[in-house]
Amino acid sequence: xxGILASIIDGVLVGLVYGLAAMGLTLIWGVMDVINxxxxxxxxxxxxxxxxxxxAAGLPAYLAxxxxxxxxxxxxxxxxxxxxxxxxxxxxxxxxxxxxxxxxMLVGVGTAIWGTxxxxxxxxxxxxxxxxxxxxxxHILAAILAAVIAASLYVFLHHTRLGKAVRAVANNREAAxxxxxxxxxxxxxTVGTGVALAGVSxxxxxxxxxxxxxxxxxxxxxxxVVTVLGGFGNPVGALMGGVALGLxxxxxxxxxxxxxTLVIEFVLFVLVLITFPxxxxxxxxxx
Amino acid sequence: MSLLRLTRRPFFWIIALVIAVFVLAPWLGNNVxxxxxxxxxxxxxxxxxxxxxxxxxxxxxxxxSIVFFGLGGYICVWLVNSYAWPLFASLLVAGICVSALAxxxxxxxxxxxxxxxxxxxxxxxxxxxxxxxxxxxxxxSAGIYLSSSIFLPLGGAARALWVLYFTMVxxxxxxxxxxxxxxxxxxxxxxxxxxxxxxxAAILGVPTPFYKALVYSASAFLPAIAGGIYFFKSAFIQPxxxxxxxxxxxxxxxxxxxxxxxxxxxALGAYLYEELRGYLLTSETFSNFQLVIAGAxxxxxxxxxPGGLMGWIYNRFPRTQKVLx
Numbered sequence: 001x002x003g004i005l006a007s008i009i010d011g012v013l014v015g016l017v018y019g020l021a022a023m024g025l026t027l028i029w030g031v032m033d034v035i036n037x038x039x040x041x042x043x044x045x046x047x048x049x050x051x052x053x054x055x056a057a058g059l060p061a062y063l064a065x066x067x068x069x070x071x072x073x074x075x076x077x078x079x080x081x082x083x084x085x086x087x088x089x090x091x092x093x094x095x096x097x098x099x100x101x102x103x104x105m106l107v108g109v110g111t112a113i114w115g116t117x118x119x120x121x122x123x124x125x126x127x128x129x130x131x132x133x134x135x136x137x138x139h140i141l142a143a144i145l146a147a148v149i150a151a152s153l154y155v156f157l158h159h160t161r162l163g164k165a166v167r168a169v170a171n172n173r174e175a176a177x178x179x180x181x182x183x184x185x186x187x188x189x190t191v192g193t194g195v196a197l198a199g200v201s202x203x204x205x206x207x208x209x210x211x212x213x214x215x216x217x218x219x220x221x222x223x224x225v226v227t228v229l230g231g232f233g234n235p236v237g238a239l240m241g242g243v244a245l246g247l248x249x250x251x252x253x254x255x256x257x258x259x260x261t262l263v264i265e266f267v268l269f270v271l272v273l274i275t276f277p278x279x280x281x282x283x284x285x286x287x
Numbered sequence: 288m289s290l291l292r293l294t295r296r297p298f299f300w301i302i303a304l305v306i307a308v309f310v311l312a313p314w315l316g317n318n319v320x321x322x323x324x325x326x327x328x329x330x331x332x333x334x335x336x337x338x339x340x341x342x343x344x345x346x347x348x349x350x351x352s353i354v355f356f357g358l359g360g361y362i363c364v365w366l367v368n369s370y371a372w373p374l375f376a377s378l379l380v381a382g383i384c385v386s387a388l389a390x391x392x393x394x395x396x397x398x399x400x401x402x403x404x405x406x407x408x409x410x411x412x413x414x415x416x417x418x419x420x421x422x423x424x425x426x427x428s429a430g431i432y433l434s435s436s437i438f439l440p441l442g443g444a445a446r447a448l449w450v451l452y453f454t455m456v457x458x459x460x461x462x463x464x465x466x467x468x469x470x471x472x473x474x475x476x477x478x479x480x481x482x483x484x485x486x487x488a489a490i491l492g493v494p495t496p497f498y499k500a501l502v503y504s505a506s507a508f509l510p511a512i513a514g515g516i517y518f519f520k521s522a523f524i525q526p527x528x529x530x531x532x533x534x535x536x537x538x539x540x541x542x543x544x545x546x547x548x549x550x551x552x553x554a555l556g557a558y559l560y561e562e563l564r565g566y567l568l569t570s571e572t573f574s575n576f577q578l579v580i581a582g583a584x585x586x587x588x589x590x591x592x593p594g595g596l597m598g599w600i601y602n603r604f605p606r607t608q609k610v611l612x
Contacts, residue, residue, distance in 0.1 A: 035402050086590055092402040093348055097543065098589045100350075104536060104582030112575040221413070224406050259417040266410030273407075274398050 006133040007250045013135065013143040015246020017205060019239035020146035021219045022226035023153065024197035030233015031170040031190045032088055037099040038079060039223060040216025041106045042195045046072065046202025047211045051119050061123045061207050062141070068203045069196050076195025080188040088187060089173070110213045120210040142204040146239070149200065153193075153235040166190055170233055221262055225269045228276075298467060298550075298612050305554065306460040310453065319448075324565060326452050329459040331557035333513045334534065335541035336462045336550065337506040342539070343548030344475060345502055346482030347401070351408035352510065352538055354415045357529030359385045359511025360518035361419060364431050367519065369424065373440060378454075378515040385511035386504050393500030400485065404499075412530060419526045430525025437522065451520045455513065462509045466550045467612055469505070478502055482548075533578055537564075540585045546597030551611040555596055 025039045036042075046068050053064040083102045087095035125137030157163040168176040169186045177183045205211070205219070222245060229244055230237030248268070249261060256264065293299050309329060313322035334352065341349045362381035366372040372380075396407045420428045441447035469475040477498050480488035489495045518524040537560065545556025567577050588595060594602075601608050 035406070083586065083590075091346065093346060093405075094589055094593065096348055096402060096405055097539070098586055100536075100539075101582040101585035101589065104585065105579045108576055108579030108582060112579070221409065224409075228403075257417075257421060259420055263410070263414040263417050266407065266413060269410060270396055270399065270407050273403050 002131050002133070006130060006135075008247065009130075009135065010139075011247035011250035012243050013139045013246070014249070015243035016143040016146040016239060017139075017201065017208070017242070018219070018222050018226060018245050019230070019242025020149060020197070021201040021205065022223035022230070022242060023150060023201070023235055023238045024194035025220070025223040026227040026230065026238050027153075027197065027233055027235070028191055028194040029227055030231075031166060032084070032173075032187055033092060034084055034087065034095040035092065035099070036079075036084075036191070036194065037096060037220075038083075038103040038106060038195075039198050040218075040220030041103050041110070042072065042075070042198035042216070043202035043205065043219050044110075044211065044213055044216040045075070045106075046199035047119070047206035047215065048114075049199060050203040050206040051121055054121050061121060064203055065145075065200060068199045072196035072199030073192040075199070076192035077188050079195060080191035084187070084191055085184070107213070114213055116212050116214060118210050118212055119206075121206050123207040136208075138207045142208055145204060146201070146242075149197070150235045150239045153197070157235070162186075162189070218262065222265060225265045225272075228269055228272050293468065293471060297610050301551075301611070302460065302463045302467065305463070306456060309456045309459070313452070314449075322449075322452050324561070326455055327565075328558050328561040329455045330513055330517060331537070331541055331561050332459045332554050333455075333462045334510055334538040335545070335557045336466045336553045337508075337510050338535075338538045339466060339542045339547060339550075339553045340469060340478075340502050340506040342542050343546075343553070344469065344478040344482060345499060347499065348405040348539075349408045349503070349506070349535075350405055350532075350539075351412040351415075351535060352506070353530055353532060353535035354412055355385050355389065355507040355510040356514035356517070356534065357419070357526075357531075358388070358415055358514070360514035360524050360529050361425055361431075362511075363515030364433060364518050364524045365425060367437055368431055368433055374437075374519060375454075377519075378512045381515045382508045382512040386508040389507035390500055390504035393503035394496075397496040397500045397503075412532065416526055416530045419529065426525075428526055430523065430528075433519070433522040435522070437519070448520070451516055455516050458509050458513050458516065463550060463554060465505070465509065466553070469502075470550065470612055474498065474501070479548075536578070537581060540581045540588075542595075543585060543588045543593075544595055546595030549595075549597040549612060552595050552597030552600075559596075 021043060024042070025036060028034055028036045049068040049071060050061065050064045053059045053067060054061045079099075079102065083098040084095060087098050123138045125141055127134045127137045128140060129135075155163075157167055165176070165181045165186050166189070168179075168181055169183050169190075173183055176186075201219075202216070205215075209215075226238055226241035226245055228241075230239070230241030245265065248265070252261065252264060309325055313319070313325055334356065337355075338349060338352045341347045341352075359381040362384055363374075363377040366377040366380060367374060392411060396404060399407055419425055425431060435444070438444045438447040441450045469478070477488065477493040480491065480493050481495055481498060485495055514529070518529065541556045541560045542553050543556075544560060545554065546552030563580075564577065567580060592598060597611070600611075
């Protein structure tokens, strides 16, 4: 009984981080119908940000969060102007190709410099014990931070002027432009925020697991599943989708080899898309 | 349009001329180095023109076109190695199996539209790779090695390489004719209509889900055979090589570079890309940055020249549109 409870808690903890890792992807996707295929690499950039700030510059690990957030935002704005701006309103095929090609360049440069070596950041946070089971402190902290970030994003989108502008642009770009919202700047801001979220999630994942330059791919793929589970552009839906995925992984890991996990998640992706085209936890257009 | 009427079009003979050049150029001078370079070019043309059936005609991105190539390679190498099948029978069976699998997969995901379809093709890569790594008859992650005696039925290693080269050129030729044939058929018009506006196409009576599944399956057949030839030639296959995503990326770059939706452009793009790649791989500075350059090239095309090379040629010399498909 205790074992089941422990694995549920573990699934929730991991799932909250999955949810955070998907949040940037789903935000950009929901607002401008652009699937950011650099997302996984941006997550890895966050991990590397943590590595350099914590291991090389000697900063306490969690103090890497603000610089990664701010840096991620500027990288995102740059990404918008380089690869996304000309694609907005064109068929999704084109933005898939343009972000895909940027990703190719980033990964190419990254592997040329760092190769695919394993990096690790040691974080010591006291864990919480429950009978025979101990939940690592870093996991708990990452899950709490993920929930806090999702909540702040929700408050931002629903209760601030800029956030409402983002939702207006998501709803109808022309109409938003007509009522005087500078849509281009809002779009650039959204991509900036999406990439900043990716970076922060990468930074938090970096405190939990060792990583390589290519670790982001798996999280990006999970991000697709979480997005269709949670609905487009919905931060709370993303967290719930992430938790569902975390629980599912906890439930299937004892029975199937690890390499099949992603496959099962993708089958889920297809099934969800066919049965709930707007997401399980949210209706389309609620953004 | 019937096959016979196609032969009256000049473009039919242009393809025949290209094949003739591929066959004769290395063979006349017994030029082995040229043969190896043209083999790669033929492979790129095969992969890119079959990808183009999805990308250029129906407007659907298939990020996982490498699956056909890798799976075809696996089935062929496995049949040759474990059951001592002759090469050509294995190639044919590999092509048919992969095409049938693609049809089944396609029917499963055909209800997904646009970007979702593209994302699920990434899932298919994951699924097939996981299968190959866990399937013991295929040697798991260690792969399958072929003994050198497999070349004997083809008349020894030196002659076998020529036979394999000519087979690859034949597959390339078939790919070009397939692209051309589909483009001039009712099926092809239906696909182009899907690419323009899927809802409108469906309302006008194009059986969109079925056509999508069918073109997905059709685009699997020849790449699977090409995979069989390629891995039979290297006498070794393992999951990391067979499902190397960079090859399907390069196929995308090639199709976009030449001009999506055109037959000539894709062949031209494949040839140019192969030359560029050969140059980059041999140069000191760029050998590590091959994918970076492919990415930069793709970005520039997508941003500024979405029509690719053929788009530019059509614009510049409008009369070519009548001759070059």
